[in-house]
Amino acid sequence: MGLRRGRPGALPRLRPRRKPGGAGPRAADADQRLDRRARPRHLPGSLGTDPVGHRRGDRPGPPRLLHGRGRPRWTPSRLRRRVPPRRPPRRRPRPGAARRSRPRPRDAHRGYHRGRTRGGGRGSRPRRGRRRHGGGDRGPRAAPGTAAGGPHGRTEPPPRRPIGYAGNPRGRGTFEVPRAVGAPSPLLSLVPTPLLPLALAALLGWGFLGDLFGPETVAPPAPDAVAEAVTARIDGARSLHPATADLYAEPGLRWADARARAALVRVLDAAPSDGVRDIEVHADALPALRRALADAEREWAALDGEARDTLADPRPARLAALDLAITDGLLRFGDALRGRRTDPTQLYRHSWFPTVRDSTGAQFAALAEAVRRSDVRGVDRALDALRPPHDGYARLRARLAALQGDLAPVPEGADLAPGQRSVRVPHLRDRLTAWGYLAADTLDAWSRPDAYVFDDSLAAALGRFEAAERLPVDSVLDATATEALNADLAPLRRQIALNLERWRWLPDDLGDHFIWVNLPAFELRVLQRDSTGSPDEPYAEKLRMPVNIGNAQTAGWTTPVITDSVHTVEFQPVWYVPRSLAASNVFPMAVRDSLALWRQGFEVYQNGAAVDSRLVPWDSVSVGQFRFVQRPGPANPLGRVKFLMHNPYAILIHDTNKRYTFDDGAGSSMSSGCVQAGAPDVLAEYLLTTVNGWEEGQARAAWQRGPRRGVRLDRPFLSQFTYFTTWAETDGSLRVYSDPYNYDARLAEALGLGATLPTTATPDA
Secondary structure, three states, X not given: OEEEOOOOOOOOEEEOOOOOOOOOHHHHHHHHHHHHHOOOOOOOOOOOEOOOOOEOOOOOOOOOOXXXXXXXXXXXXXXXOOXXXXXXXXXXXXXXXXXXXXXXXXXXXXXXXXXXXXXXXXXXXXXXXXXXXXXXXXXOOOOOOOOOOOOOOOOOOOOOOOOOOEOOOOOOOEOOOOOOOOOOOHHHHOOOHHHHHHHHHHHHHHOOOOOOOOOOOOOOOOHHHHHHHHHHHHHHOOOOOOOHHHHOOOOOOOOOOHHHHHHHHHHHHOHHHHOOOHHHHOOOOHHHHHHHHXXXXXXXXXXXXXXXXXXXXXXXXXXXXXXXHHHHHHHHHHHHHOOOOOOHHHHOOOOEEOXXXXXXHHHHHHHHHHHHOOOHHHHHHHHHHHOOOOHHHHHHHHHHHHOOOOOOOOOOOOOEOOOOEOOOHHHHHHHHXXXXXOOOOOOOOOOOOOOOEOOHHHHXXXXXXXXXXXXXXXXXXXXXXXXXHXXXXXXXXXXXXXXXXXXXXXXXXXXXXXXXXXXXXXXXXXXXXXXXXXXXXXXXXXXXXXXXXXXXXXXXXXXXXXXXXXXXXXXXXXXXXXXXXXXXXXXXXXXXXXXXXXXXXXXXXXXXXXXOHHHXXXXXXXXXXXXXXEOOOOOOOOOOEEEEEOOOOOOOEEOOOOHHHHOOOOOOEEEOOOEEEOOHHHHHHHHHHHOOOOOOOHHHHHHHHOOOEEEEEEEEEEEEEEOOOEEEOOOOOEEEOOOOOOHHHHHHHHHOOOOOOOOOOOOOO
């Protein structure tokens, strides 16, 4: 048995399902019709149907309950009494009057709307059964008012989808048919058709229909007034980019479209993500200029025509100011991205000799041309091409962009030890990630499964932070560590901005295979690019080792920033003492002890001839008369191998006789200017096997006990000595190093930052 939905206000009824293998469709239809007429014996009433779908005699009300229970008892359909439908009495027509059909729709017994189906959706099978109480002619439609159909002359029924129908229990009702679309309004029907356009024009001219057709369209500023305002603005400007005036050789707006102006304002607002201050690209003044233009346009639109004819239009001056600020800001932004805000060779005299990035002229010309053509997409492409293509720049820029927003501090509380749970743990994770002691995670600190657990990775990162801040290293989040973690991040943002500027000083193509020495990190790496050779492709790290760099406390001993190449690997080398070191180290040692040079294996040459250092009266001669060469041996500061380079400053990579300086696994600033490698045998093995094709172990044997021997590389091996105090690793972590030569302070002053920067270093994990 299946339940069937009942009519409004009545109780549901049971309907027998169709049995398989029955008497066919006709029997099923007859059974459904009988079931539709059947009623439970405890609900009396006639079974006729009124026009609104109710059965007559069955008014909504409480059902009669049987056996004193709270729910009615239903009778199966097979036991119900088959009662024929009760038909209404036929009314006889008056003599001489034609019989008319009732004005009711064909499907009134199904509800208010036509086509109600079983299931309620479109495409469902309509209910089957006998139509009740007439319903009009089923033949072809007849014209309204004419007789059609059967012998009684029934008229055409109302439309199949009536609107505004109001039914009643007796089956009578009224229908409302809407007026046809496009029918003329009674007001407009009073106006003759030829005069209708003139009447509409008069109403519009008098302003009676202004509210219906929207506000009046305000004409844009006159081009001559705009050109005059731009020329006056350029003439009155004190400091503009040299290329700005050339772009306005033809006076007029470069950015007349409001959407283009809004897009370029967003580009300039994002300049701090590249380490460029908003004041340098006029991003700080653009909001006020935009508000002034909007106010001028609103005030001008509020005036009537007579006032506009008498008053001066303020919009050209505001448009010229905004347009000129955007154009000049874009050109200044392009210069900043190409590294032209300061000259490093003048800033760091006698210590900065890298290959200058000189391949940005075409990209800057493309930027100027895009501005001239008012091409917003061209501006975006040109600015992106002016950025350094290196992966290290992109990673560091992403870290700076992540630090632009505000970061919540770590809340104060009781001491938190590893393994405990606390709501302060997500704040701790965010702070350690911002400071660079944790790798940037794709998951938010609050969305991790272990968000509130102080795990081992957090403890290790907190320990590194405490060591860098010179705090007790116990990996406990106490009041002192919380205060250090909640320090202002602005100095870190400025330090990252300074290192982004140094990236712009490097050439776009560093090479496919080279030595990379970062002086503040006291670290040497060998990097290699894959076979594609794309400049923006990340490098694979082949080697890494600590190094010692030049001592900053002694004048002239700092290791310079330089681009060079290694051309020879020399085992058991001799040391040709530079004149600066001879005057500062070797000659004073000989004056103090005339046998010291002989004991340490020095050879002395005077006017090209060898002399015995024990017989020279060192207290009565000058250092310029002699040349000093130290033979291989334990006292030779070059150690067992050196890597010769082409530069004229006697800067090279070599071993050291003081191997104990690398016992802690880190480098320092203690050399006389050269780079002392922590694993020189590994570096020699790599270069000779990679470049010259030596067998593995051959270079190590020559380093340990071979005779003096110089091996020239088949091709020069590029080397880059750089200076980065912040470095973004490939895993997203940020390394912050000390500033051994105080280069950050000089660059900050040159760029107008002028703030005290952190001097602590991030130790390796």
